[in-house]
Amino acid sequence: MPETYRVAIMGATGAVGTELLDLLAERNFPVEELVLLASPRSVGRELTFKGQSIKVQDINQIDFSDIDLVLASAGGSVSKEWAPKAAAAGAIVVDNSSAFRMDPTVPLIVPEVNPEAVLEHKGIIANPNCTTILMGVALWPLHQYQPIERVVVSTYQSASGAGARAMEEVKQQAQAILRDEKPVTEAFPYPLAFNLFPHNSPLDDRGYCQEEMKMVNETRKIFGVSDLRLSATCVRVPVLRAHSEAINIEFQQPLAVAKALELLHAAPGIKVVEDWDANYFPMPMEASGQDDVLVGRVRTDLSHKCGLELWLSGDQIRKGAALNAVQIAELLVKKQLLKSKTVA
Amino acid sequence: MPETYRVAIMGATGAVGTELLDLLAERNFPVEELVLLASPRSVGRELTFKGQSIKVQDINQIDFSDIDLVLASAGGSVSKEWAPKAAAAGAIVVDNSSAFRMDPTVPLIVPEVNPEAVLEHKGIIANPNCTTILMGVALWPLHQYQPIERVVVSTYQSASGAGARAMEEVKQQAQAILRDEKPVTEAFPYPLAFNLFPHNSPLDDRGYCQEEMKMVNETRKIFGVSDLRLSATCVRVPVLRAHSEAINIEFQQPLAVAKALELLHAAPGIKVVEDWDANYFPMPMEASGQDDVLVGRVRTDLSHKCGLELWLSGDQIRKGAALNAVQIAELLVKKQLLKSKTVA
Known part of the structure; x- marks a missing residue:
């Protein structure tokens, strides 16, 4: 049985967030558990993933040591605060904001161009700008x-x-x-x-x-x-x-x-x-x-x-943001860089 | 008293044509008489010029020897047929179509760029494309x-x-x-x-x-x-x-x-x-x-x-077409190239 992963989406209710949700389902990403995070005004809202209703949670209530992969699309300031915390807790963050893109320690990846850069990640991988x-x-x-x-x-x-x-x-x-x-x-x-x-x-x-x-x-x-x-x-x-x-x-x-x-x-x-x-x-x-x-x-x-x-x-929204992020996540799985903490 | 001219607009009911009408009034072009020409289905329609209602006429009924200036904006095929006839009858044609633009005997003019080219006209002057x-x-x-x-x-x-x-x-x-x-x-x-x-x-x-x-x-x-x-x-x-x-x-x-x-x-x-x-x-x-x-x-x-x-x-429609044509007509007046046949 293939490994499955606990995935969190930060900014789940936004244009890119809802697309991430759709793509994880559509591409059959090996999801063990899906955690949806969004701004306080969206907490409690329910989104559907593979026919299952999932409540949006407050990011402050989340223990990132229970998460394997974070797909972040909640804007630069949210990523700046939470991506390092999630990475420190052992999750890998694929960040759609501009916060870390030019950080020399963070790989910036378009899977069709530089997939090998995924090997250099230190917990955070940046998704480039759409254009x-x-x-x-x-x-x-x-x-x-x-x-x-x-x-x-x-x-x-x-x-x-x-x-x-x-x-x-x-x-x-x-x-x-x-x-x-x-x-x-x-x-x-x-x-x-x-x-x-x-x-x-x-x-x-x-x-x-x-x-x-x-x-x-x-x-x-x-x-x-x-x-x-x-x-x-x-x-x-x-x-x-x-x-x-x-x-x-x-x-x-x-x-x-x-x-x-x-x-x-x-x-x-x-x-x-x-x-x-x-x-x-x-x-x-x-x-x-x-x-x-x-x-x-x-x-x-x-x-x-x-x-x-x-x-x-x-x-x-798709290749310019959500799809590219999911493709990076798929690369992580393929290269066995994404460790499932549940299984371990 | 300044000379005034008999002006015909070919394609008077189109987007550029109606703008030509407005610009002639707005810029107080010295119009003696305004003749409006359009496609058969528009013949008989009335347009307003300086508070006066003018009927759209059939181009076949027009004697261009009674016209000093033609502002043509009825498309390339209409211009190809009628501009040489109007010029042969002694009118000067400022043509907004692409029909004569690249003709080496026809000046192509943007008044801010090459006003002097107006001196070389042989009855037809081309208005360039909008872009x-x-x-x-x-x-x-x-x-x-x-x-x-x-x-x-x-x-x-x-x-x-x-x-x-x-x-x-x-x-x-x-x-x-x-x-x-x-x-x-x-x-x-x-x-x-x-x-x-x-x-x-x-x-x-x-x-x-x-x-x-x-x-x-x-x-x-x-x-x-x-x-x-x-x-x-x-x-x-x-x-x-x-x-x-x-x-x-x-x-x-x-x-x-x-x-x-x-x-x-x-x-x-x-x-x-x-x-x-x-x-x-x-x-x-x-x-x-x-x-x-x-x-x-x-x-x-x-x-x-x-x-x-x-x-x-x-x-x-304005500088990209109608205004540029009217500015060319103004150049003709200024350089005394437009002869009023009524006064002569």
Whole structure:
């Protein structure tokens, strides 16, 4: 009989949390016991896992020495406080927040890119930012074959990037605008329905917002190329779920489109979506709910002799967050790094 | 008394046509008589110009020798048929379609960039594509100071780019989706509400769509740089009106942000919109209805020593089409190239 594990989800009621719950069931993760944790206002709420109702608990009441694996998606401050405690108690934490991503002692993993980094964990493993994961999955197979010199990326990020409440807000804004009423903005600084704006995370003094610097710094860490030249412009668009990215890549040497497509077709986590006759390429509408990153519109860059361009859409909540975390957990199981304390 | 002119609007009932009507009134263009032309199904409809009701007429019934200026916005095939006839009859045609843009005998003009090209007209002057105009206005003052080597641009194009019917379609799609109904698509190949997709104009065999190649070829012609390196990724987004563009620019030499801002502030047709503390930059919501192209988020490109990035939003129907055409007409008046046949 395979080992089973006591798994805790931190932030179980959020957009990513509920997706984690679904994915653990869907992928048949070997769960011995599932503990759901959330903010005080959600304590007592019940969520369903494999037909079984589970009550959301108060994180202060939990003894992490009874937990083998923590999937954390409750925001940076919660992770900063609780991930080290859980790790100290012997659990392995896969953290979806940005709290530990750039910590040199914490592996930052996209399973399709750097699964071996899992071996270096010291109790905490960081899940990269959504836009980083989607781009990383698409660029890695190309970079393996022909090293990347520089990337210029523009993102088209859905409301889901700001959580379930933000998705609801965009719908309500759209309703209001269609009724000629003033849209209410709470989750975002400006109306997003029928509008768009550069990503509203804090800006640094060079003019890049946190979201953009995550793409730069996290990609460098995951790819193991500390000086990778990358510039990102991150933009929120009125799409409910799934992010898209227009990526311009300069390689050290020219990379033919046919070769790039061959590499993308063979790579894990990617579905090549392009029908040039039908003008049909990845769309967030179709990426939503899919595990794979949809990649297409691969073409030689007219403006650079070593350039290639591609277009992708990927589910921000799934591969961009929850699925990647569960895949890291599966890696831990596969490498026998996750120890079941119940069995021991 | 200043000369006045007999002006015809071809495609008067469309999104750009009605804007032309408004702009001629708003800017007090010296109109002697206004003739409105549209497709057969609109003949007889009445539109208002300066409080006066004007009936839409059948183009076949018009004697263009009675017309001084034609503002054409009825699509490429209508322009191809009628613009040469109108020009042969002695009118000057400012054509908003793509029919004559790349014709070497036809000037292609953004008044802020190449007003002098108006002198070379032979009866037809072409108005560039919306995305080209918006980008051209922003890049020209920089290029004048520090020559541009290469541009990588990603667009965020509103439904208005496909006309008034498309704007209505996106609203109806949004209504349907909010009611959990299937959205109807007619103007576009895929639903655009809460979705987005690469621009659906025909693709060439290098993988660039017409909209993208317009940005390349038209910018080269307007800037007078036949080998300008430029790659565009054009994307339709669920915004009703006003396009946005994320532009990465490589100059021959580094251009400091402060200098770029100084140039942009001093340039015509541009409003610099950036408040870094408030994370406030150009948005289509605010660009709609404005004459100026909103430009901001100007920053040094982290990934290139001669790179600079900026973000813009501009009203596709106004500066991206109708306003630019009216400005060309104003140039004709100013340079005394438009002859009033009534007065003569």
